[in-house]
Structures are given as structure tokens and as C-alpha cells.
Amino acid sequence: MGVRVSEPSGSDPVAIVGPGAVGLALAARLALEGHPVTLCGRSGSATVAEIELTDHQGIRTVAVDWQDDPARVSPFRWVVVGTKLHQRDAAHAWLEGLVDRDTVLVVAQNGVEHRDWVSPHAAGGQVAPALVHFNAERLGRGRVEVRQDGAGLVIGDDAPGRRAHALLERTGLGVQVVADFTTAAWHKLMVNAVANPVTALTSRRVEVFRDPSVRDLAAAMLGEVAAVGRAEGARLPDDAVDDVLAWIDARPSGAGSSMLADRLAGRPMEHDGLLGAVVRKARMHGIAVPLCAAVLALVAALDGADH
Ligand SMILES: NC(=O)C1=CN([C@@H]2O[C@H](COP(=O)(O)OP(=O)(O)OC[C@H]3O[C@@H](n4cnc5c(N)ncnc54)[C@H](OP(=O)(O)O)[C@@H]3O)[C@@H](O)[C@H]2O)C=CC1
Ligand SMILES: CC(C)(CO)C(=O)C(=O)O
Incomplete structure (x- = not known):
């Protein structure tokens, strides 16, 4: 891997759009590392103030902040999108408030069109597609179980990918950086x-x-x-x-x-x-x-x- 840039510290706030299986898993792991995490959920849905994470280390609970109104958020340095692919319009609404040109935007989704749909809404921020290889299952609202063998996330070896790597490796899920994304x-x-x-x-x-x-x-x-x-x-x-x-x-x-x-x-x-x-x-x-x-x-x- 090339030069590492922009190491996040445990005190860097992170916004996670989509409190589903992948979003909760990443949010919990980052919050456990000391990051203040804001979960951005569907408007009017029940607040998630803490996440119960089940993984190979057992069951742990960690507090997070909650937001359900895209009009009330300000830009974050680190944003992770974990919505489903058919929920792009919903994610766009959040990106308008959460992203500016200093933002590193991790798109943790399946598919091959991450940049196609995100870039027009990224306000000049850096877009880092991330392939999810761990398995996350939502057990209930704010409750998630994570299973994995091997690297949990795969990202590209470019400038946004290297920045995202610095954040994602803090999840302990294992990040593989590939030259040929x-x-x-x-x-x-x-x-x-x-x-x-x-x-x-x-x-x-x-x-x-x-x-x-x-x-x-x-x-x-x-x-x-x-x-x-x-x-x-x-x-x-x-x-x-x-x-x-x-x-x-x-x-x-x-x-x-x-x-x-x-x-x-x-x-x-x-x-x-x-x-x-x-x-x-x-x-x-x-x-x-x-x-x-x-x-x-x-x-x-x-x-x-x-x-
Ligand atoms: N789960 C897994 O193990 C794996 C998932 N993936 C991929 O990762 C991506 C995410 O999957 P997964 O986490 O399973 O999906 P989920 O359906 O569990 O999560 C999607 C989340 O997006 C939320 N959402 C919908 N609309 C909005 C909105 N307007 N504002 C904020 N949040 C919203 C949903 O809210 P609500 O809770 O209200 O429905 C839900 O919490 C997909 O592309 C999937 O294919 C890839 C490999 C493995
Ligand atoms: C690889 C596979 C099929 C395993 O969970 C997956 O990514 C999915 O279910 O969406």
C-alpha cells in the first residue's frame, strides 16, 4: 500500500447513514474505538441510542447519537453510507447535509456503481467504495450480529481509499486494499x-x-x-x-x-x-x-x- 494519509483519531466524529445490518456493525465497532458516532436513520423511525453488537468477542453495548432529519445535520469529516442500493434517493438527502469538500465518504454497499450514484452528490468530497465481505444480520432495532472469515472490507488503493482505510481498520474487521478495485x-x-x-x-x-x-x-x-x-x-x-x-x-x-x-x-x-x-x-x-x-x-x- 502507498503512503497513509489523514489518520483519524478516536475522537473524530463519524456519521453513518442507514442503521441497518452493515451500518450498525460499522457504527458499533467505531464507537467502541472511541469515535462519537451519529446514526442517521429514516425520518420518524424509533431512535437508536445504543447498539448491541454480537460478535466473536461476545455481546457488547455502546452508546451512539441519533438523527432522523437530514435538514438538521452539518458536514462530517467521515461519513459512511450503509443503505441498500434501492435507497439511493434517501441517501442523497443525507449527503446534502453531511458532506462537504473535506469529507471522506465511504460507500459500504454491494454492486459496481458506487461512484456513479454518489459522486454527483458528494460536494467535492472524496468517495471511497467499500465492498462488504463480512456478514451482518440485524437481530432487532439497534441489535446486530457480525460473522466473518477473512478480510471484512475491500477498498481501492487510491487517495480516497487510503483515507478510508485509516478509518475502517479501526473497526477491527480487517480491510484489504486492492490495486484493482x-x-x-x-x-x-x-x-x-x-x-x-x-x-x-x-x-x-x-x-x-x-x-x-x-x-x-x-x-x-x-x-x-x-x-x-x-x-x-x-x-x-x-x-x-x-x-x-x-x-x-x-x-x-x-x-x-x-x-x-x-x-x-x-x-x-x-x-x-x-x-x-x-x-x-x-x-x-x-x-x-x-x-x-x-x-x-x-x-x-x-x-x-x-x-
Ligand atoms: N448485511 C450483510 O451481511 C451484507 C450486506 N451487503 C451490502 O451492504 C449494503 C447494506 O446492506 P444491509 O446493511 O444488509 O441493509 P439493511 O436493509 O439492513 O440496512 C439498510 C438501512 O438503510 C436504512 N434506510 C432506509 N432509508 C433510509 C433513510 N431515508 N435514511 C436513513 N436510513 C435509511 C434502513 O432503515 P430501516 O431500518 O428503517 O429500514 C436500514 O436501516 C447493501 O448494498 C448490501 O447488499 C454486502 C455484504 C453483506
Ligand atoms: C455474498 C452474499 C451472497 C453472502 O451473504 C452477499 O453478499 C449477500 O447476501 O448479499
Whole structure:
């Protein structure tokens, strides 16, 4: 990694937009390190004044500040966005108040479009996309459980990424800094664009990929996603499809996906930001992705029917 800049101290305030699984996990770990943390939640929702974090160290509780009115916040030096991909408009409202040109804005989300949607609202601040590799599950309002093996977050080795690294390593979740963020993001998107919709559509956990016909479909979809990723500059190796299938096979029995969890809870799903991104980018490059487009249509119809 290159030169480290702008080390945050434990007394640097941090704003976290989205008190969901990822937001709570990062907020709790930073607050435990001494950062005053302000959680920014949906307008009118119940205040979260403390977070109960369950992780390999046991159960710990830590106090945080709460804000639910984007019009009442001032700029922070450190801002983390942990909303879902379909909650971009909600996040924009917060960025207007929280971000100025000195802000380092960490976008902790799945997908490959972090900069596309955030940069126009970043007020000249520095945008650092972060891929989330730890698993966080919301157990209740202000309650979160974190599980992980390996690095919990992946960020790019550029100036905003290096600044974000200084903050994120304070979470103790393990931060991997990669020179080629595009490849890392597309590799993760291969998983999310296939595992998430297939589990959500079938209401089945990762075991569904053992069905030979589902496995064939997944392999063909992964081939489409990889082709688009390569056109976007991702250096995905020839065995990327097998590698992703092997990763899915290695998930513990009973593992699901965030999209399956959203479907089961009756919440909107992230299909547009995941599979939708693949189809959008494919169109730009003139690449045919018929299977991804078909599965996207089905999961979008399911989402529409659920709401
Ligand atoms: N959870 C995980 O283990 C992983 C998640 N990811 C990715 O991380 C991102 C975040 O996921 P996750 O934390 O699971 O999602 P959640 O649905 O748990 O959290 C999203 C949060 O955003 C909040 N929100 C919605 N609207 C607003 C608003 N107007 N103002 C403020 N907050 C708002 C929601 O509020 P409310 O509580 O009121 O609904 C919710 O707390 C996604 O892109 C996901 O794919 C990636 C890998 C693993
Ligand atoms: C990698 C995977 C499928 C595991 O939780 C994920 O990122 C998600 O559920 O959104």
C-alpha cells in the first residue's frame, strides 16, 4: 500500500447513514474505538441510542447519537453510507447535509456503481467504495450480529481509499486494499448477481445450487456477468465461473443471501443495483445477456408483487 494519509483519531466524529445490518456493525465497532458516532436513520423511525453488537468477542453495548432529519445535520469529516442500493434517493438527502469538500465518504454497499450514484452528490468530497465481505444480520432495532472469515472490507488503493482505510481498520474487521478495485467489485458482483436472485426467486438457501438444472443456469448466468465485467475492465480469469461456484459450494449449510432475507421479510429487494447493473452495462457494450435479463424480469416482477 502507498503512503497513509489523514489518520483519524478516536475522537473524530463519524456519521453513518442507514442503521441497518452493515451500518450498525460499522457504527458499533467505531464507537467502541472511541469515535462519537451519529446514526442517521429514516425520518420518524424509533431512535437508536445504543447498539448491541454480537460478535466473536461476545455481546457488547455502546452508546451512539441519533438523527432522523437530514435538514438538521452539518458536514462530517467521515461519513459512511450503509443503505441498500434501492435507497439511493434517501441517501442523497443525507449527503446534502453531511458532506462537504473535506469529507471522506465511504460507500459500504454491494454492486459496481458506487461512484456513479454518489459522486454527483458528494460536494467535492472524496468517495471511497467499500465492498462488504463480512456478514451482518440485524437481530432487532439497534441489535446486530457480525460473522466473518477473512478480510471484512475491500477498498481501492487510491487517495480516497487510503483515507478510508485509516478509518475502517479501526473497526477491527480487517480491510484489504486492492490495486484493482474494478476486478474485486465484479468478482463480488458475480456472486451477488446470481446467488441473490436465484435464492430469492426459489425461496431456497444455497443448497439450491446443487440441483443440476439450477447449477447449469447459474453457470451460464455467471458466464454472462463475467463477459460484461471483462468489457468493463475487470480482469476476471478464465476459471472465474468455476471459482464462484466453488465459493458458493463452500458456504455453510443453511446460508442464504440478503435478497432472500429481504424477500422473506417482505422488504424491497436490491435486484436493480445488482442484476440490473449487469444488464445496463451489457447494453452499453452491446453484449447479449439473455439469462440475466430474464432472471431480472422475474425478480423485478416478484418485487412488484410483494409490494
Ligand atoms: N448485511 C450483510 O451481511 C451484507 C450486506 N451487503 C451490502 O451492504 C449494503 C447494506 O446492506 P444491509 O446493511 O444488509 O441493509 P439493511 O436493509 O439492513 O440496512 C439498510 C438501512 O438503510 C436504512 N434506510 C432506509 N432509508 C433510509 C433513510 N431515508 N435514511 C436513513 N436510513 C435509511 C434502513 O432503515 P430501516 O431500518 O428503517 O429500514 C436500514 O436501516 C447493501 O448494498 C448490501 O447488499 C454486502 C455484504 C453483506
Ligand atoms: C455474498 C452474499 C451472497 C453472502 O451473504 C452477499 O453478499 C449477500 O447476501 O448479499
